[in-house]
Amino acid sequence: MKVDEETTLGERDADFSAVDKARVVEALARVLPAGALMYEAEDLHPYECDGLAAYRALPLVVALPTTEAQVVAVLKACSALGVPVVARGAGTGLSGGALPHTQGVLLSLARFNRILDLDPHARTAVVQPGVRNLAISEAAAAHGLYYAPDPSSQIACSIGGNVAENAGGVHCLKYGLTVHNLMRVRAVTIDGDVVEFGNHALDAPGYDLLALMTGSEGMLAVVTEVTVRLTPKPQLAQCVLAAFDDVIRAGDAVAAIIAAGIIPAGLEMMDQAATAAVEQFVHAGYPLDAKAILLCESDGTPEEVAEEIARVRAVLEQSGATEIRVSRDEAERMRFWAGRKAAFPAAGRISPDYYCMDGTIPRKRLGEMLTAIQDMETRYALRCINVFHAGDGNLHPLILFDANQEGELHRAEAFGAEILELSVTLGGTITGEHGVGIEKINQMCSQFTRPELHQFFRVKAAFDAAGLLNPGKAIPTLNRCAEYGRMHVKDGHLPYPDLPRF
Amino acid sequence: MSELVSAWVEKIRHAAGSATPLRIEGGGSKRFLGRTVDADVLDVAGNTGIVSYEPTELVVTVRGGTPLAELEGVLAGQNQFLAFEPPHFGPRATVAGCIAAGLSGPRRATVGAVRDFVLGVKIIDGRGEIMSFGGQVMKNVAGYDVSRLVAGSLGTLGIILEVSLKVLPRPFAERTIRFSCSESEAIRRLNEWGGQPLPLSASAWADDTLTLRLSGAWAAVDAACVRLGGEAVDADVAAAFWVGLREQQSGFFNADDSLPLCRLAVPSVAPPLALGGEQLIEWGGAQRWLRTDAPLERIRTRAAELGGHATLFRGGDRSGDVFTPLDTAVLAIHRRMKAAFDPAGIFNPGRLYQGI
Ligand SMILES: Cc1cc2nc3c(=O)[nH]c(=O)nc-3n(C[C@H](O)[C@H](O)[C@H](O)COP(=O)(O)OP(=O)(O)OC[C@H]3O[C@@H](n4cnc5c(N)ncnc54)[C@H](O)[C@@H]3O)c2cc1C
Numbered sequence: 001m002k003v004d005e006e007t008t009l010g011e012r013d014a015d016f017s018a019v020d021k022a023r024v025v026e027a028l029a030r031v032l033p034a035g036a037l038m039y040e041a042e043d044l045h046p047y048e049c050d051g052l053a054a055y056r057a058l059p060l061v062v063a064l065p066t067t068e069a070q071v072v073a074v075l076k077a078c079s080a081l082g083v084p085v086v087a088r089g090a091g092t093g094l095s096g097g098a099l100p101h102t103q104g105v106l107l108s109l110a111r112f113n114r115i116l117d118l119d120p121h122a123r124t125a126v127v128q129p130g131v132r133n134l135a136i137s138e139a140a141a142a143h144g145l146y147y148a149p150d151p152s153s154q155i156a157c158s159i160g161g162n163v164a165e166n167a168g169g170v171h172c173l174k175y176g177l178t179v180h181n182l183m184r185v186r187a188v189t190i191d192g193d194v195v196e197f198g199n200h201a202l203d204a205p206g207y208d209l210l211a212l213m214t215g216s217e218g219m220l221a222v223v224t225e226v227t228v229r230l231t232p233k234p235q236l237a238q239c240v241l242a243a244f245d246d247v248i249r250a251g252d253a254v255a256a257i258i259a260a261g262i263i264p265a266g267l268e269m270m271d272q273a274a275t276a277a278v279e280q281f282v283h284a285g286y287p288l289d290a291k292a293i294l295l296c297e298s299d300g301t302p303e304e305v306a307e308e309i310a311r312v313r314a315v316l317e318q319s320g321a322t323e324i325r326v327s328r329d330e331a332e333r334m335r336f337w338a339g340r341k342a343a344f345p346a347a348g349r350i351s352p353d354y355y356c357m358d359g360t361i362p363r364k365r366l367g368e369m370l371t372a373i374q375d376m377e378t379r380y381a382l383r384c385i386n387v388f389h390a391g392d393g394n395l396h397p398l399i400l401f402d403a404n405q406e407g408e409l410h411r412a413e414a415f416g417a418e419i420l421e422l423s424v425t426l427g428g429t430i431t432g433e434h435g436v437g438i439e440k441i442n443q444m445c446s447q448f449t450r451p452e453l454h455q456f457f458r459v460k461a462a463f464d465a466a467g468l469l470n471p472g473k474a475i476p477t478l479n480r481c482a483e484y485g486r487m488h489v490k491d492g493h494l495p496y497p498d499l500p501r502f
Numbered sequence: 503m504s505e506l507v508s509a510w511v512e513k514i515r516h517a518a519g520s521a522t523p524l525r526i527e528g529g530g531s532k533r534f535l536g537r538t539v540d541a542d543v544l545d546v547a548g549n550t551g552i553v554s555y556e557p558t559e560l561v562v563t564v565r566g567g568t569p570l571a572e573l574e575g576v577l578a579g580q581n582q583f584l585a586f587e588p589p590h591f592g593p594r595a596t597v598a599g600c601i602a603a604g605l606s607g608p609r610r611a612t613v614g615a616v617r618d619f620v621l622g623v624k625i626i627d628g629r630g631e632i633m634s635f636g637g638q639v640m641k642n643v644a645g646y647d648v649s650r651l652v653a654g655s656l657g658t659l660g661i662i663l664e665v666s667l668k669v670l671p672r673p674f675a676e677r678t679i680r681f682s683c684s685e686s687e688a689i690r691r692l693n694e695w696g697g698q699p700l701p702l703s704a705s706a707w708a709d710d711t712l713t714l715r716l717s718g719a720w721a722a723v724d725a726a727c728v729r730l731g732g733e734a735v736d737a738d739v740a741a742a743f744w745v746g747l748r749e750q751q752s753g754f755f756n757a758d759d760s761l762p763l764c765r766l767a768v769p770s771v772a773p774p775l776a777l778g779g780e781q782l783i784e785w786g787g788a789q790r791w792l793r794t795d796a797p798l799e800r801i802r803t804r805a806a807e808l809g810g811h812a813t814l815f816r817g818g819d820r821s822g823d824v825f826t827p828l829d830t831a832v833l834a835i836h837r838r839m840k841a842a843f844d845p846a847g848i849f850n851p852g853r854l855y856q857g858i
Contacts, residue, residue, distance in 0.1 A: 121693050122771040145697065166643050177641065179650070180618050193831035201767035201810035202610060202788045203654075205825040206836055206854065208617055211650035215643040232699040255558040261581060261671035300699065303721030360639040362559050392640035393559075432641035440644075447644055451631040458842035459646050462835055475645065 011457040013477050014467055016103035019083050021060050024105065027081060028063055031073035036111075038062040047106050050093040051153075052439055054355075054409060059086065059100035066111045068186075068194065068224045075222065076192035078105055084471050085190070087218040089130060089161030092153045094356055095437025097164065097217045097473060104471075107222060109160050115139050116225070123230040124183060124200060129160025129223045133167075136228060145230040148175035151433075152341050160223045166215030168433040170266040170340065171297075173391035177433070179214040181229050187213065187221035190464045200227060212459070217435050217474045220463040234299035237265065239336045240312055242321040243290035247271055250292035251366035253319035254390045257296065258363075260315050262308060266297035267391030268340050271370070274385040274398075275339070278346040284339030287323055294321075294390065295336055343387040344398070351383070351400035355412045358440075359423030360394045360432035372422055373397055380415040382408070394432035395423070421446050436474045444474075445481035453478060503632070506548050507663060513544065514661075515630040518846040526657040526850055528567055529594030532603045536656050536853040538820045546661055547596055553664060554638070557582060560669050561621060561638050566598025566662040573597055577669055585613040585670040587704075589748045598662035604654025607748040608704035608715070611696075611770070611785035617653040619668045625652060625660035628844030638666045651839075657850040658858055659843040673703070673717035675724070678740035679732035681712045685774045685783070688712045692786045693771050700726050706747055708754045708782040715744060747784070754782040758793065762818035764801055766790040768810030777804055791815075802826055825854060 021039070028037050038044060039061040048056045060083075065071050078085050084104030091098050100106045112128035115136065119125075120143035125136050133154040137146040150169030151157055157167065163185060168177045175181070184198035198210035213220055244250035250269055257264065270278075270293050275286040286293055294316070298308040309326060316324050327333035347354040361369055370386065377384050383400045397419055401412040420430040420443040430436070430443040444453070456475040460467070476484070503511075517524055523541035527533065549567040556562075557580040564573055570590055577583050587607030588600045601623075606615040622636030636642055636649035649666075652659055683691065688707040695702060701718035714732065716723045727734070735743070746752030755763075757780060766775065770787035779794025792801065798814060805812040811826035818824075828836060833855070840847070840858045852858070 119771070120697060122769055123693075123697055124769075143697070166647075168641055173640070176614065176618065179647070180614055189831065189835075195829070195831050195835070197832075199809060199811070200769040202770075202785060203604075203615065203767050205811050205813070206828050206832065207659075207839055208604075208650050208654055209832070209835065209839075211617055211647050211653075215647055220646075232697055234699050258560060258671075259558045261674065263670065300701075300719065301722050301725055303725050304701075304719040307719045307721045360641045362556065362561075362639060364556065364559065389641070394639075394641045427637070428639050429637050429642040429644045431644050432639070433643060435643050436645070444644060449633070451627075452633045452635065452645070455627070455631075455633055455635075455648070455842070456645050459648065459651075459839070462838035462842050 011454070011467070011477055013479055014471050016082070016084055016101070019060065019081070019103040024060055024081060024083055027077040028061060028074060028105070031077060032063060032065060032070055036064045036066065036070070038064070047088065047091070047100055047108070050091045050096060050098040052094050052096045052437070054403070055096045055099050055438055057100045057102050059102070059104055059106035062106045062108060064108050064111055068188065071107070071188050071222055071224055072192045072194065074105065074107060075188055075190055078468060079190050079192065079466065082466065082468065084468050085222070086470050087160070087164070087222045089158030089164070090132065090156050092157040093161060093165060093437065094358070094434040095431070095439040097435050097437035097470070099438050101471065109158065109223070112160070112224065120145060122200065124227055125230055126225065126227045127159055129163070129226060130158050133157050133159055133162055140230050144233050146233050147228050148181055148231045149178050152344065159226050159228065163214055163223050163226060164216065164218050165433065165435045168389070168394070170268055170337070170389065173267055174263050174265045175231060179211055182210060182214060182226065183229055184227035185210055185213050185223055186225035187223045189221045190466065190468050195221065198227070215435070217437065218470045219460055219474050220469065236302050236305050237297055237299040237333060238305050238309055239327045239333045240296045240298070240309060240316065241286070241325045241336050242294045242296065242316045243287040243323040244292045244294070244320065245290065245322050247292045247370050248367040249320050250294055251363065251390070253294060253316055253321065255363055256315050256319050257312060260311060262311055262315070264296045264312065264391065265299040266295065268295045269293070269388040269390035270340065270343065271386040273383065274343055274387050277350050277385055278339040278342050281346040281349050282338045282342045284335050286339055290322065295340055340387065343396070347385060347398040347400060352402040352404065355399040355401065355416050356434070357395065357397045357399065357416050357419050358431045358434040359420050359428055360392070361423050361426045361428035363390070363393045365426040365428070366390070366393070369395065369422065369426060373419065376415055376418055380411045382411055382415055384415070389432070392432070393428065417443060438473055441473070441476045441480065442484040444476045445484050450478060453481070504549070507626070510544065510546070510661065511626060511630040511632070514626060514628065514848070517848045518628055518630065521846050521848065523848050523851045526661055528596030528599035529569070529592060531590060531592030531595040532599055534816055535603055537824045539850050539853050541851070546598065547594070549663060552576060559638070560640070561666055562669055563638055563664055563666040564597050565664055566596060568597045570595040570597055570600050581672050582669045583672050584619065584667065585609055586616050586619055587748055588616060589750065591749065597665060601653050601662055601665050602655060602657045608706070608744055608784060611705070611788055612703050617650045620649045620653045620665060621668055622666040623649040623652050623662055624664040625662055627660045628846055628848055632663065636666065640668060656853045658840060658854050660849065675720040676703070676715065676717045677723050677727055678713060678715045678735040678743065679727060679730060680735055681714070681732045682710055683712050684710060685781070688783065689771070689773070689787045695730070696770065696786050702786070704744060705786055706782065706784050713743065715740070754780060754791065759817070761793045761795060762814055763816040764792045764794070764798070765813045765815040766792060766801070766805045766810055768805060768808045772808040772810065775804060777801055823855070828855070
């Protein structure tokens, strides 16, 4: 075998069929208290999927530890028996990352739900992984502080899941993603070693394993404690709503704002179909005749906000906005955002099912992407509504379908796959914040070359040599890519060069 | 692949085959960092040029050997900059060296470190394989975050051929103010201000003087100056002060260098170190530069007690543990990570830790 073809253990398509449920139950019962282990079918059902409900599977057992020592014991037992382990936070993930393994243990961190320490002077919070994202900001509010990354799912999603997915929010253009707001992660490896990455200083010796853990989708270690950085709450936030009669013009306005030296606290875009969908649902007062709207938020001291809003307004006017509204008070600002934050549920209201994409592209390619999506709507005979974290080029096209209609799920998946592959071709990525999970595993073959995929497996093996943590997710085996029949499309080579795209 | 890069690939394959270590060097400006590496130099300064720069995308992709000063000049032309304010430590500093060293300047505490701005890398690994990770977009969670892992790895994982960095617009306004106060008073104030929505962008305390930089919108900076008081520092003097600090060329850093320079990274709220010697505090209290005759062991123990770590930054014994030793399980992961990228152990062996 050539050096570059050498495979690591976890890289082979693993076969766990020899795992014996009775032995797993027996081993885990020995280390977990009563009520922390479930293995009857009816108890397993609540765990059969995450936020990507199209994929479902029942685990062998569900473990619900309450202490780190129990997590260590569970992982050691699984390691000894060669049993796969899938960690789960709140199960709001949108890529099937927490989809159970049918031969494995579903390790829920839901009972790790305490805020252990909140130090307002140091501006840090030490929390258990099952703590909800919003709960941290709520606890910090009394001190004029908050936890900046604010995924739309923040009332439900856990900080452990945020670490595993490197979650973002509408304010991450200015305040960063999860990776930028973490100080320390404590975790347990599959061998049962307790490890800490980062600390309460601003850096740690050695490799940046804290960054590597962030976004690693439960593949490297199980997070048992997290220290996050808290941010002073701005005195004031104001939101500008701008309407455009052309989607491309709205996209150009986004670039113009950045070009003017402004980094808004949030910069979001919705197309006409999306505003129509949410308007029925939350009555945000969006202009329904606009082809696209932009939401641009400014925060800081009152003087600073006034200065920035004036700049934003000037740029939007020059960019051809047909209407500009500036929130007059907090209630109006919240109303502007309510529509954007309700985009996913609204999609669920107007369609039996929807499929959320998460590609990121360079902002200047937005127009091309939107035109291509319109064409795909015709070809796949499905509707798609578009919401974008426009400031950082992260797109969430929501493909509407009905799983009960023969062939629609399949068409929706093919539609989604085409959007993701186009994201790669346009110089972007298949996932900005939701993760690869099981959902985008095939498109990983388009984004990365063989040596790169090999390298990912080696990185995983440095933590989990036997490949027991979340097997089959995040990184495709080369066999899988061969079956999928597509290798990377870098350097401008399209997967189907003969198909017209725009 | 350029001829230069194919020659390196050949050289690396050969070195891997014969287990011949290589010392990777760009401009050589940070040669003093880390542990001594005894090996032939692989000069990577020749791979230069900006691959793409889109000011409105806030992203620049640049070849590793490009002089840092050249990149900064190009960004300045568009009124943008590297917000982590990397130290150059010499006119020949290259971009790849800046990323590999992972050193951030005065703005670190408020905007983030080198790794926070790294979006993607193209590297040659120890097998001579060219690979790209991350990309040119702000948000990207496809695959493990290898690009941030490479930042600060001191050339032990691979040769950085290209890096994509997030850039930011320069702040509209900047002012520097000065206060006279004690060490503990400075630490207390810095943390108090850090918890308020103030446009702080840098701080430095030495010789009972606390210097503060405010950056942002005019209105915010002016309002903060009124609120905080202090003595205004003339803009030219201030600019020279912050560059001198970043480059470690002024004041504290120029003084007695017969003693080694230690860097302690501690929680910003950590009380005074009480280790004797001379000190300069940056990053809102989180970075403390120390020249003392106290033994390294004692400094390390104190840093650990405070929840941080201590590095022998300049001088002292460069063959010992320059960086704080790692805990056993974490060290084992480091060794396996090194082997994953550089199985023959040819890239800067021992620069970070013995065998890594
Ligand atoms: C309506 C809606 C809106 C959303 N909006 C956003 C958004 O704006 N931005 C965004 O980024 N995401 C968004 N998401 C996606 C999702 O909420 C995030 O990915 C979130 O971070 C998942 O957290 P969770 O606790 O639900 O994790 P889960 O779904 O339980 O798990 C996600 C992954 O993390 C792993 N994991 C969980 N806990 C641990 C742990 N303790 N240790 C190791 N691995 C662990 C799992 O194995 C899995 O791979 C949205 C989802 C929904 C349903």
